[in-house]
Amino acid sequence: MKTFLDENFLLNNETAVHLYNHYAKEMPIIDYHCHLSPQEIYENKTFKNITEVWLNGDHYKWRVMRANGIEEKYITGDASDYDKFLAWAKTVPMTIGNPLFQWSHLELRRFFGIHDLINEKNAPLIWEKVNALLQGEGFGARDLITKSNVKVVCTTDDPTDSLEYHIKLKEENDFDVAVLPAFRPDKGLEINRATFVPWIEKLGQVTGQPISSYDQFLAALDARARFFHSVGCTVSDHALDYVAYAETTKEEAAEIFAYALQGRAVSLEEEKKFKTYTLIFLGKIYAELGWATQFHINASRNNNSRMFEKLGPDTGFDSINDSALAYPLGKLLDALDKENALHKTILYSLNPKDNYVLATVMGAFQNGGIPGKMQLGSAWWFNDTKDGMLEQMKTLANVGLLSRFVGMLTDSRSFLSYTRHEYFRRLVCNLIGEWVENGEVPNDMELLGSIVQGISYNNAKDYFNFKIKA
Numbered sequence: 001m002k003t004f005l006d007e008n009f010l011l012n013n014e015t016a017v018h019l020y021n022h023y024a025k026e027m028p029i030i031d032y033h034c035h036l037s038p039q040e041i042y043e044n045k046t047f048k049n050i051t052e053v054w055l056n057g058d059h060y061k062w063r064v065m066r067a068n069g070i071e072e073k074y075i076t077g078d079a080s081d082y083d084k085f086l087a088w089a090k091t092v093p094m095t096i097g098n099p100l101f102q103w104s105h106l107e108l109r110r111f112f113g114i115h116d117l118i119n120e121k122n123a124p125l126i127w128e129k130v131n132a133l134l135q136g137e138g139f140g141a142r143d144l145i146t147k148s149n150v151k152v153v154c155t156t157d158d159p160t161d162s163l164e165y166h167i168k169l170k171e172e173n174d175f176d177v178a179v180l181p182a183f184r185p186d187k188g189l190e191i192n193r194a195t196f197v198p199w200i201e202k203l204g205q206v207t208g209q210p211i212s213s214y215d216q217f218l219a220a221l222d223a224r225a226r227f228f229h230s231v232g233c234t235v236s237d238h239a240l241d242y243v244a245y246a247e248t249t250k251e252e253a254a255e256i257f258a259y260a261l262q263g264r265a266v267s268l269e270e271e272k273k274f275k276t277y278t279l280i281f282l283g284k285i286y287a288e289l290g291w292a293t294q295f296h297i298n299a300s301r302n303n304n305s306r307m308f309e310k311l312g313p314d315t316g317f318d319s320i321n322d323s324a325l326a327y328p329l330g331k332l333l334d335a336l337d338k339e340n341a342l343h344k345t346i347l348y349s350l351n352p353k354d355n356y357v358l359a360t361v362m363g364a365f366q367n368g369g370i371p372g373k374m375q376l377g378s379a380w381w382f383n384d385t386k387d388g389m390l391e392q393m394k395t396l397a398n399v400g401l402l403s404r405f406v407g408m409l410t411d412s413r414s415f416l417s418y419t420r421h422e423y424f425r426r427l428v429c430n431l432i433g434e435w436v437e438n439g440e441v442p443n444d445m446e447l448l449g450s451i452v453q454g455i456s457y458n459n460a461k462d463y464f465n466f467k468i469k470a
């Protein structure tokens with residue numbers, strides 16, 4: 001029996017051990033989708049205690065704490081940081097089977113050298129030891145990134161953002177990690193949300209051109225995309241909580257925009273028309289700029305309205321949506337393709353029922369001489385588990401090319417989440433190792449090593465065209 005998290009955990013055969021230790025382990029990390037704060041990176045934020053660095057903003061942990069019967073005051077409420085940490089320490093033993101159990105202990109080991117199994121009893125000691133380390137040198141936001149061998153951090157940014165800290169980081173020379181923005185214009189597409197009109201006003205302010213027409217709106221999006229590009233952006237990101245597609249014209253989209261600008265609700269069909277035309281317009285810009293587009297599909301967000309009022313979005317009250325996406329996604333991708341607006345695209349669905357739909361529809365649009373142009377997104381959010389990662393990779397291998405997969409991301413708000421890449425790389429090496437040991441794949445270490453290094457780092461490096469500093 002292996003000891004918990006021993007050096008070969010998740011590696012169940014000799015080939016897997018060899019692949020991991022000789023090809024995957026030392027590869028750098030490109031975190032091409034996360035929600036880290038560029039300001040905290042620029043300021044090399046130091047953390048006053050383990051609660052701030054480990055629990056704040058991490059709604060994965062918040063959800064299991066609630067499931068464990070922890071009162072909200074000890075999660076997002078006004079309890080002390082120490083009491084919140086105790087509540088988390090009490091919860092961790094209850095998370096076995098959830099990747100949080102392994103991730104949490106990996107994070108304690110890899111960043112703080114603590115190999116104990118965290119629980120309520122040893123929490124006070126861990127609190128003291130980690131906090132002492134956090135007060136010392138080498139535990140600022142930048143240090144945690146560089147200690148994890150990260151080369152690129154791609155944050156998630158609204159088109160109205162000034163990108164002040166990305167620009168400051170770009171201009172200085174003593175941080176050799178590229179911190180780049182991703183263009184996420186969701187608020188400009190969600191025409192029926194209360195955020196739409198205020199966002200349009202803000203967009204007009206940042207571009208210096210008040211927006212009263214659809215043409216002005218499109219021009220503003222174009223201007224902001226080119227500004228983002230000038231700061232090093234090469235990725236866009238869209239949350240398609242359902243995939244909207246409807247045949248339409250620019251005139252129709254303009255009428256719908258004008259109607260919504262008066263603060264009036266538009267019909268679902270009108271929303272689909274507006275989203276379709278606007279996405280195609282943006283797709284043309286992304287293709288011209290050579291950007292990769294990410295479509296994050298089928299999330300059901302903010303289910304708990306009482307808690308949404310109190311805490312806002314991304315606080316642990318989301319779930320998986322089950323909208324049918326095969327038809328509208330196929331039509332949307334085809335419309336983009338016909339308009340030369342379908343460039344490199346990563347398709348994620350939060351619903352694992354969609355894996356084969358995504359993996360097969362993307363196969364209909366591989367072209368342009370770009371290896372892995374169309375990507376099946378890495379196991380996202382609730383799928384960011386051993387089963388979810390394996391299911392995504394097996395699906396991709398079965399109907400596409402696992403060898404061209406751009407690999408893992410953290411999608412996190414915590415600077416300690418890079419151990420997810422180690423977890424993922426172990427799963428990749430074990431999956432391929434099993435194929436070899438079963439005689440399904442030749443024991444060709446040159447080929448397999450190259451594929452493992454591609455999935456770990458090289459594919460993402462080639463795919464995203466990030467300007468990597470070192």
Ligand SMILES: O=C(O)[C@@H](O)[C@H](O)[C@H](O)C(=O)CO
Nearest residue numbers: 035239296314315381411412
């Ligand atoms: O990008 C998204 O829409 C999601 O990743 C969302 O931000 C979510 O809160 C998350 O971080 C899941 O890991």
